[in-house]
Amino acid sequence: MLENERPQPQKDTPPMRRTITAAAGLAVLVLGTHPSKADGIGNPARGLEYAKANCAGCHAILKDEIESSPNPDSPAFAAVAATPGITRTALSVFLQSPHPTMPNLIVAGEDADNLIAYILSLKIPAETMPN
Template sequence: MLNRYVVWRRALLVVLIVAAALFLLRLHQANGAEQPAESVAAGHRLAEAWCMECHAIGPIITSVKKVPPDFAAVADRPSTTTLSLKVFLKTSHPTMPNIIIGPSEADDLANYIMSLKRDY
């Protein structure tokens, strides 16, 4: 009976260590680390499929104010962060189509939009 408890404790300890490592890895990526190229490319593909009917999705040269805004202008706003984009993408808005965006798709779109941020 004692051996079973030892095995369960060790298994629980391993699960906790793995969960903590995954959590810390996620925090590291949320800390401004460069986003993987695959995620940015996937976000670009999603933007082409879902967003380009209304938004300019790539970098543009003109500074004309547009409604809806182009993605480069969104990325350049001081208040725009990857997290704020993910929250925005998961919230319905009356002026946008009601597209159901999964967590990984929101990550990819947010990473793509943030990749358009210009350094001034």
């Protein structure tokens, strides 16, 4: 090697590059689409249990309690579910943000997924709503 020559980096062979790319793609596919993490579906029954233990002191949590929250400033879960445009993402952001009218409570992770699934299960299907 001459004095001012730099060593050249060793290049991956095309088959090795394909193997690495395929392995990386498979890892993203397998890890990135795990149902409990990727879409945050949650379990409505567990969400109801969480709501009974943590939310029922202020909120009406059952489907037929649309206007009867123990705290008049706390919306009923059925009313939240009926909010036009309510989505899993909107509820997730709300539950993970501190609010002055709520106790110092941030719901995250599996508890949030379950609670969101429960709240969204209270939605009245559009086809059964009165015109």
